[in-house]
Amino acid sequence: MSTAIVTGQPVPGSSLESDLRALGFEVLTASDATDTGNLLAAVPADRRVAVVDARFVGHLHALRLGLTDPRFPLAAIPGAVTAQPAGRQALSLALTREAAAGGSTDLAVDGLVTALDADVHRPELGSLVAAVPADPQARNEARQAVAAVDDEAVRLKSAVKSRDGFFTTFFISPYSRYLARWCARRGLTPNQVTTASLLTALIAAGCAATGTRIGFVAAGALLICSFVLDCTDGQLARYSLQYSTLGAWLDATFDRAKEYAYYAGLALGAARGGDDVWALALGAMILQTCRHVVDFSFNEANHDATANTSPTAALSDRLDSVGWTVWVRRMVVLPIGERWALIAVLTAATTPRITFYVLLVGCALAATYTTAGRVLRSLTRKAKRTDRAAQALADLADNGLLAGLVSRTGRAPLGSPLLLALCGVAVLTASLFSGVTWAPVAGAFVYAVASGRALAAPLKGALDWLVPPLFRAAEYGTVLVLASKAGVNGALPAAFGLVAAVAYHHYDTVYRIRGNAGAPPAWLVRAIGGQEGRTLLVTVVAAALTATQFKVALTVLAVLVAGLVLVESIRFWVSAGAPAVHDEGEPA
Helix, strand or coil: EEEECCCCCCCCCHHHHHHHHHHHHHEECCCCHHHHHHHHHHHCCCCCEEEEEECCCCCCHHHHHCCCCCCCCCCCCCCCEEECHHHHHHHHHHHHHHHHCCCCCCCCCHHHHHCCCCCECCCCCCCCCCEECCCCCHHHHHHEEEHHCCCCHHHHHHCCCCCCHHEEEEEHHHHHHHHHHHHHHCCCCHHHHHHHHHHHHHHHHHHHHHCCHHHHHHHHHHHHHHHHHHHHHHHHHHHHCCHHHHHHHHHHHHHHCCCCCCCCHHHHHHCCCCCCHEEEEEHHHHHHHHHHHHHHHHHHHHHCCCCCCHHHHHHHHHCCCHHHHHEEEHCCCCCCCHHHHHHHHHHHCCCCCHHHHHHHHCCCCCHHHHHHHHHHHHCCCCCCCCCHHHHHHHHHHHHHHHHHHHHHHCCCCCHHHHHHHCCCHHHHHHHCCCCCHHHHHHHHHHHHHHHHHCCCCCCCCCHHHHHHHHHHHHHHHHHHHHHHCCCCCCCHCCCCCHHHHHHHHHHHHHHHHHHHHHHCCHHHHHHHCCHHHHHHHHHHHHHCCHHHHHHHHHHHHHHHHHHHHHHHHHHHCCCCCCCCCCCCCCCC
16 A cells, blocks of 8 residues: 655645546645645555645656656655655655745645655656646646647557567567556556466477477467567566566566577477487577676676777767667667567478577677677777676676685786686687596686686776676586587486576576675575586586486586575565566667
């Protein structure tokens, strides 16, 4: 329950109180600042409270945007301010000061907002009206302005993500927004739609796993349906402002779970037809995850950087002013809409092997394009990296106990963090293909030491954001190579499961950092070995065990890692302190 205090003299013919009740507010009325303060003090501390000027004229959706968004402790639009429990104290103090200054005079809500000693979210209203007219003529003009704008049309339009891919923008959003409204009017929540999207994708993966042509066609169609629902859940959240911590977690993780489960379904279907494509499926998952880590690392390294004077960024901004180049550049990175459409069509029309070949080539080209652009930006920009950025990169590196011990030894860093990481990866790669049984163990040990030394100093270099993606490629690639060399049925599926479990942990780390909640707890990182510890462990068991035993070891390790990271992740994201992450950035 929320409470709205309407302050000032009621205006005849105003629909303000009915609008507030339609938004779920209990409405109280106050005559002046002192009365408003007394009513505010009487509202239970665990409730959201709003203070609204009785003279307010505006759209219902303007009030909704200003007063019901759960992501912000304090928010305001002209003539109205709201505070969640976390912002109540700041609102009370400001109201006390206003009451002391104004005595028994009417409370000026906009003045109250100005007096708030805290950050206040001010939503972008666009063509929506929110005003406090000072006289009858101004009120009449404001009401005419309200009548001239279709509140519902604006609400529907704003439900669509502001920046999205070509396929999503032109082939999904034109009708999925109406599906989102249909869901809202029937009381469905974004979390329910997200779950429906996951179930649809899992059924699609099951159809692909049949290995039949009709199964592949059904899988492609269901994958598109899953994507429609995936767009709908975010549009429903924006349409009805139903943001939640649980929803953030579901939305952040289910996209990857759906895509990678579908890869597994394709691999199973191919196996039924006598074609083993598990290595391609695992390679596609590794490539896609590393692409995302490049995105995440670059953004974390630069999101709070100062003095961005990169000529490359300036060129990108100029290209954005040319309409057709915007869509070409969005398509070339193969975002989730284009990628899933490509996978769906290829599944229905070709074979799993061809699907994975095209996907790998497309993702490799996209990764080359985006990474090259970001390297150029980093080399040409003049920006000072912050301590927060360096810490975020260190958390994304996911170093464990062994690398941590190494990083704390020695008097000074041995060189550039990126150069040290590259040297470690090079030694590990050479050892994996040396043909000597125990060489990968030695290579992994050198890699672990290099990983620790790379993080001996803050990651503030121009290209140090490449360190976490390098570590991801090294760890995942090691599992892929050793499982492929095992040459026993089941080794690659077990490796797929292990990489999927570890990748979930890395995505979970990203979204915690995005929500300013820090990395997962240190005990969890140590319990699952850290990236260098897992790499070393996999090389040891590959050298010490038979191929069949190695397959079993990979399976056991996958189950243990998945169990630990899932339990801790679920505990965190359903807790009261989890951040309400809402991603409006680059399409994944």
